[in-house]
Amino acid sequence: MKHRSTLLSVGILCITLLTSCAISDYQNAMDKGIDSIGQQDYHQAAIYFEVALSEQANDNKALTYYEQASQMEEGIDLYHQEKYVSSLDAFKAIANQDDGLITVQKEAKKWQMTILEEQEELVAAEEKMVTINQLISIEEYNRALEEIQSLNMKLQSEEALSYYKDELAKLTERVHKSLDELEDVNVSASTDQKEDKVANSKKDTEKVDEGITYTYYTNERFRFKIEYPAYLTAGSPPTNGDGLTFYNEELEITVFGSHNVMDETIEDIYQQSIDTISVPIAYDRLADNWFVLSYVENGMIIYDKFFYGNDVFNRFIITYPENKQDVFGPVTTHISDTFVPSAN
Template sequence: MKDFMIKGTLITMVIVLLVSCSNQDYQKAMDEGIKSSGEKDYHLAAAYFENALQEQEKPEAVSYFNQTMEMEKAIQAYENKNYPAAMTSIENVLDTENGLETVKLDAKQLKQKVESARDLIDSFEGKMEQVSDDIKEKDLDSAQNGLYHLQSDIENNPQLSHFYSEVLSLQDQWNETLVKGEEEETQNQVIEEIQEDDQDPPKEQQSSNETDEELAYTTYSNERFGFSFSYPTFLEMNPPPTNGDGITLTHEDFEMVAYGGHTNVLSDNETIETYYQENLDNLGEVHYQKLTDQWYVLSYQEQGTVTYKKFFFNDSEFNTFTITYPASKQDKYGDITTKIANDFYSPVIY
């Protein structure tokens, strides 16, 4: 009987000792988890609370573990710009019964960030849609202003960086629509002037009216200044200058000169207006002119010759090209000029 009582006492002592150790390990894991959550290391906090659950599956440990796991998921979803998933996890954090108040406070702050980011993106997508509509309706001034604000928004908000390629696509659509409009207007003006002068198109012109689809094109890229464009293979390239700044292409009475250069060389603080005004001062009647912050276009006719010039500008470099041909060859060279202008890429404005 005495031996039995001794054994029972020993077993009780072992059980008490084990429970005491378990309680200590549980509390230590809980304390470390609370500390880590206070430091906003929710991944580590969840690991500590999971260790506590392995010691003792108490409701408090379950709540803390679920709460920190959801908070970690919310942060990852926010960083990946998956805002619906982030909001779902945030609501789970806030709805956790007997959860840590500090974690709920962090969740509320993150919720404000998610809502702000979501509103920013909704607004940005609305602006892109408006620019697209303006381009389709050929309201190019409004579209240009919209594109400027879109680019500014991306520069000031890293959360919008993934929209960069879509904005570039809108910029390309705007450029293409603008050039087509310019060419149509210039062609109509030239045709009207020819009709007013009672000048019948030469038979040679009527028989040689080739379309872009019938012509083969190749691409020229300038290694020094980075611009490039497509041109018909029937154009011949003159020997390029040794400084590599551009090329001259010719065919009978058609000529194109394209080149790049550095700004602020002739004088300090040059602007695009400096070059634009200098060109205008040397011209007579201009049929079409357009000036923006980054480029300008001039189209005019002088002594029976059509000239189309486009100039791209930034604070350090410029790219430009000029095309000339007889007004009587408008039907032959007008579409070619349009395609070259559409395909011309200038890195100074991107």
């Protein structure tokens, strides 16, 4: 009987020791995972929390921490792959969690802000690159150089824009080469030919300047302001005063405002807009308070820009023939750059 009692005591002691070891291994893995979180090594943190789960499979804390670390790692990877929308979704999910580590939630919010700020810079840079190429195509080389210089200055201060460094260098070389070729032509030409060329150049410049003379329209109801080519005709204003259409035989600009009566997010409206487009989208950018969609449908370029506010939305849609890109592309850029949305 005494022998049996001794064996029972030894068995209880072993179970206690094993349980104690399991708890110790669990806590050790959790502590190391949290340390890795502090060092922002989310990959290693996820491994430690996975070890903790192997010790206590139903532990909610270990599971939550593992999911946080895994999502942070995924979000950062997506960011480096320039998949900004998916990356924002990952960080947004972490930031909106009701439980988990507050430090991770704060770090996810920082990543959200970083991406949104950089994405706006990237969108602006891409639009600037379009403008530069358009200016080169119409041989406005000096203006192209001014735009290149402006973008180069931003490249120096914004690391996210380094992507454009090589392409901008090629454009710069292309412009200088074209200017050199023009200079060679001028040198070899006679004085009379030079004078004729200058005169013709002035006439062309006057036509271009005349063609892009702008006036503006301010909407009294929603208080947005848009600049548009003065040669366009203004349509009849709607009875609700939400906007206006400006047009001629080739170019049409429709601008309007509306209230956010459905309490929709910008992501909702962005996705709804994409779902209505049945053709490939050539240009697609989503920022924190606006988005742009541009595509070709039935031979017409459609440029759709939407501005999101808590209470009021603004939108303008520009339509023109695809073969008039060199004419109306710069007009579209000017309107986009100068548009003043409603104050919310």
